[in-house]
Amino acid sequence: MPGLDYPFDFVCAGCDKEITVERNDARDLTPNPDSVSAIEIVLEQWRWLQDDVDGRLFCPDCTDVEA
C-alpha cells in the first residue's frame, strides 16, 4: 500500500503562520494516516480551513477574523 510522503508543510495565506503535519499527528487523529484524506482531516481537526474557490489555506486565527 502506498503511503503518503510525510511531513507536509502548510502556510496560512492570511498571516504566513506555518504548520507541519507529521505522520504521528495523522496517526493520532485519523484511522489511516496513509489515506489521501488524512491530511484534510488533520487540518480540519486543527481548524485550518481551505478556500473552496482558490485553494488557499487559513489558520484558525485568520478564519475567526473572516467569519
Ligand SMILES: [Zn+2]
Ligand atoms: Zn493565519
